[in-house]
Amino acid sequence: MDIRPRDDAARWQQKAYSIIFESDTPAGRAFDIGLLAAIVLSVLAVMLESVRSIAAEYGHFLRAVEWFFTGLFIIEYLMRLLVVRRPLAYALSLLGIIDFLAIVPTLATLLLAGSRYLMVIRTLRLLRVFRIFKLGRFVGEGEFIVNALKASRFKILVFLAAVVSLAVVVGTLMYVVEGGQNGFTSIPKSIYWAIVTLTTVGYGDISPVTFLGQTLASVLMIMGYAIIAVPTGIVSAQMAMPAAPAAPPAPAYKQVVCHVCQADGHRPEAEFCWRCGEKL
Amino acid sequence: MDIRPRDDAARWQQKAYSIIFESDTPAGRAFDIGLLAAIVLSVLAVMLESVRSIAAEYGHFLRAVEWFFTGLFIIEYLMRLLVVRRPLAYALSLLGIIDFLAIVPTLATLLLAGSRYLMVIRTLRLLRVFRIFKLGRFVGEGEFIVNALKASRFKILVFLAAVVSLAVVVGTLMYVVEGGQNGFTSIPKSIYWAIVTLTTVGYGDISPVTFLGQTLASVLMIMGYAIIAVPTGIVSAQMAMPAAPAAPPAPAYKQVVCHVCQADGHRPEAEFCWRCGEKL
Amino acid sequence: MDIRPRDDAARWQQKAYSIIFESDTPAGRAFDIGLLAAIVLSVLAVMLESVRSIAAEYGHFLRAVEWFFTGLFIIEYLMRLLVVRRPLAYALSLLGIIDFLAIVPTLATLLLAGSRYLMVIRTLRLLRVFRIFKLGRFVGEGEFIVNALKASRFKILVFLAAVVSLAVVVGTLMYVVEGGQNGFTSIPKSIYWAIVTLTTVGYGDISPVTFLGQTLASVLMIMGYAIIAVPTGIVSAQMAMPAAPAAPPAPAYKQVVCHVCQADGHRPEAEFCWRCGEKL
Amino acid sequence: MDIRPRDDAARWQQKAYSIIFESDTPAGRAFDIGLLAAIVLSVLAVMLESVRSIAAEYGHFLRAVEWFFTGLFIIEYLMRLLVVRRPLAYALSLLGIIDFLAIVPTLATLLLAGSRYLMVIRTLRLLRVFRIFKLGRFVGEGEFIVNALKASRFKILVFLAAVVSLAVVVGTLMYVVEGGQNGFTSIPKSIYWAIVTLTTVGYGDISPVTFLGQTLASVLMIMGYAIIAVPTGIVSAQMAMPAAPAAPPAPAYKQVVCHVCQADGHRPEAEFCWRCGEKL
Numbered sequence A, B, C, D: 001m002d003i004r005p006r007d008d009a010a011r012w013q014q015k016a017y018s019i020i021f022e023s024d025t026p027a028g029r030a031f032d033i034g035l036l037a038a039i040v041l042s043v044l045a046v047m048l049e050s051v052r053s054i055a056a057e058y059g060h061f062l063r064a065v066e067w068f069f070t071g072l073f074i075i076e077y078l079m080r081l082l083v084v085r086r087p088l089a090y091a092l093s094l095l096g097i098i099d100f101l102a103i104v105p106t107l108a109t110l111l112l113a114g115s116r117y118l119m120v121i122r123t124l125r126l127l128r129v130f131r132i133f134k135l136g137r138f139v140g141e142g143e144f145i146v147n148a149l150k151a152s153r154f155k156i157l158v159f160l161a162a163v164v165s166l167a168v169v170v171g172t173l174m175y176v177v178e179g180g181q182n183g184f185t186s187i188p189k190s191i192y193w194a195i196v197t198l199t200t201v202g203y204g205d206i207s208p209v210t211f212l213g214q215t216l217a218s219v220l221m222i223m224g225y226a227i228i229a230v231p232t233g234i235v236s237a238q239m240a241m242p243a244a245p246a247a248p249p250a251p252a253y254k255q256v257v258c259h260v261c262q263a264d265g266h267r268p269e270a271e272f273c274w275r276c277g278e279k280l
Helices: A011-021 A026-049 A052-083 A087-092 A094-101 A104-108 A115-135 A138-151 A153-177 A187-198 A211-227 A229-240 B011-021 B026-049 B052-083 B087-092 B094-101 B104-108 B115-135 B138-151 B153-177 B187-198 B211-227 B229-240 C011-021 C026-049 C052-083 C087-092 C094-101 C104-108 C115-135 C138-151 C153-177 C187-198 C211-227 C229-240 D011-021 D026-049 D052-083 D087-092 D094-101 D104-108 D115-135 D138-151 D153-177 D187-198 D211-227 D229-240
Strands: none
Touching: A011 A026, A011 A052, A026 A052, A026 A115, A026 B187, A052 A087, A052 A094, A052 A104, A087 A094, A094 A104, A138 A153, A138 A229, A138 B153, A138 B229, A153 A187, A153 A211, A153 A229, A153 B211, A153 D138, A187 A211, A187 B211, A187 D026, A211 A229, A211 D153, A211 D187, A229 B229, A229 C229, A229 D138, A229 D229, B011 B026, B011 B052, B026 B052, B026 B115, B026 C187, B052 B087, B052 B094, B052 B104, B087 B094, B094 B104, B138 B153, B138 B229, B138 C153, B138 C229, B153 B187, B153 B211, B153 B229, B153 C211, B187 B211, B187 C211, B211 B229, B229 C229, B229 D229, C011 C026, C011 C052, C026 C052, C026 C115, C026 D187, C052 C087, C052 C094, C052 C104, C087 C094, C094 C104, C138 C153, C138 C229, C138 D153, C138 D229, C153 C187, C153 C211, C153 C229, C153 D211, C187 C211, C187 D211, C211 C229, C229 D229, D011 D026, D011 D052, D026 D052, D026 D115, D052 D087, D052 D094, D052 D104, D087 D094, D094 D104, D138 D153, D138 D229, D153 D187, D153 D211, D153 D229, D187 D211, D211 D229
């Protein structure tokens, strides 16, 4: 009942709009779930094809699958353009660009082999599908995390800047200390090592050999071990906060997206899009 | 005094039920402790047998130990079936299935060598033995942890989904960047690498070699280093919460398990099982 | 003014007691600092001697240093026995045993070469020296940490039990999955791998090679990455607690140790040892 | 309007002072941004020159860039000396020393090749540039982190002392257990290994091989995994604190630095430097 396609829309366009862009009808929901499956399957096909032994045996089949889904996505993209009120606004919106990029890589292989793998950008299309879950508890929880991170973003940026500076200084010191040997063959490589160490990843592809180097590395490790407390403390403190004046329990959103700018998250009683002001 | 075996139970069945299923009599407690020892010893025997040098010398002895304990567990399983009011309900309950699976692998070796190791499932039987500790402080503390995790489960799921998506995207990028070389031989393998890196495990069995690859890896590491703050913050905030209206100090549970569904954790004054409603 | 040596103590014993066991006189404080230096130097000497190139050149000197400090520690130990009211009680107290063990290894090398390294137990003697710091802010802070850990000890034990169980189950699974190859040569070794992975250490001396193994390892890593949130959350929540009824600002302790049981931390106005009841 | 150069300052000195030392005029701000770029570029040039393949091709150009920026920094340093009221006080202040050290390494290469890399100390000059950000939200956030760390510094020191002690004891034990083999060739090296393990870095350049060694390592890893909770808890608790009596919202500082001691962070209405008492 919230379908608002083009003003001059034919019946089929109204119907298609409701199916493709919304998820509060059985058909719309089925479409979203089918889309989810198609995205996952097409990404899986590309992944499997990258495994040499599988490619040798099922290469043709997997490539067919890939083209099949690319075909589907092209049709879907064209449909979206057709039923939306302002096709250009859609094409230039974030989700519209992602939809477009999802079909380009396969087509591009006709010109340039290997570009196929860029298709992994399709994973980003899952963002669109997450709208399905908007109905469940996941929205609130996801928003809680995102909000805590947003509120802490300046603190986290300052922290990251400090970490990177530390890695630059220690990395260069190590280059001098280890004398350009034992894997520390250049300053950028030594900085890479410092980041590997500071974050406690520790591949071991490069590791200090001299006594002085190992001592310096030990100091860096202990710092990395203690420093992790900072972002953790920031986020913990943010999340433990009394949540301001106890935000009202996240209103159920209207299950409609704006047919112009594709924004969602409208209040149940909303008559107009909160982003572009278009009538919903 | 809370023994409730089959209605038509012989004296010995009543007695056996109290020993096997409950732990508030000296005999019942001794049985539980003996069971704990038997489980640990039988698992240890299988572990030791997997060490080639030990197997060469003590193989026969260890196998005898294994069969001895399997024999005990078979007898125990049959006893449980005999004394329980509804044998089928028990056999199909979670603990009943675990009890059954604990004896199958050894028997299966008669048909299929190697299946023996599945016996490690016996470790899960320790769940049953944890009931002994139900008496001490451990219940409350364990429940505190489990409750905090339960309350945070949606947040943690959203977080894990984000982590896995990130690993998929970065893994594929690395496959393209490193050109299918230096260990990044396929997309699934590159995703495995991304997970190894993002979680700061960092085996080093696969590690980037090109400059671009090392740069991308550095970004991923710093993200992994900062991202860990999210689950930590979630759980910390949850645990620091004022515990709602100060839950009454965790009542001491009745030390009885339901003779039908094996549920425990009944209120001291409970007359009926909280799960299946059977009279206790 | 709080010196309480043997009742029949000679003047020199009283003086020695105050110097050796207490730290509120200039001499007592100087003794503690000298002891700190002696411990650190003697441990350093053993460390350096373990480095082959250094041992080749300075071996004799380092061994002389070691015997010198061992001589000092023997004299110190005998002095402590002489001036203390109940020598046996001291000899059997924790600190007394550590004092004794600190001199045994060097002596034992007369019988058994190599036992020398056990001398590292001398590091534990630093515990005694920490009393010096009792005066500063460190006591309160150290106690804050220890108290938070103590208050969380049941939660942490439950958590560690869960981690070890998980490592046992996953380790055995990996042994089956990787088929006893690629380093997973026995179940104990596989469990070792599981712990290396779960704690995000990730040496890479053993790492999965099969697809199934890498998938299982990925799951384990993500679990280890998320699970770390649990102990962190526990301790954070404990530390963030309003500290009960705002404990009065940690009283300054009497700077005296009981001459019988060596306990310290007596209230300023205490007349008797809080542990053994002896008059201070 | 806050320019306070030498009392006998010529017009150009007043002007220069305002540009070089302050950032509340367009010129002053432009100078700071230019300085930021110069520092980053000069550090980048040294980094790139350390990469052998790049040095082979662009070595001369990069060295020219390095000398160009060093020339700029020398001019800048002399200017600072000229316009400041008390040149010696400036030269001996922290920032003054850093400014000096930033130009020494390049000059020193005339005498001693290789000293060039010490130039990375220029990164520390970024500290000066951070003043630009003093205007934005970053000050408050950075100060929040620094304050939380400062307030926790005693706790963190106690924690680090405990970690290092643990590493020393376990490292020596491992040296004994692994018998000076498998990479554990000396006690210092074993301590290095213990730190690598305890901090969950885990290079794998040294890893235990014997059963006893792997068991000991497992215990150490689990401890390291659990111990990380301590600094995290400390910082989280500190940050979650109600911030005392809700500190007034961080006053906007006067955008002036003391022309004697280079201190900044003066209250808007300040007439005198809070550090050296000089008139602002």
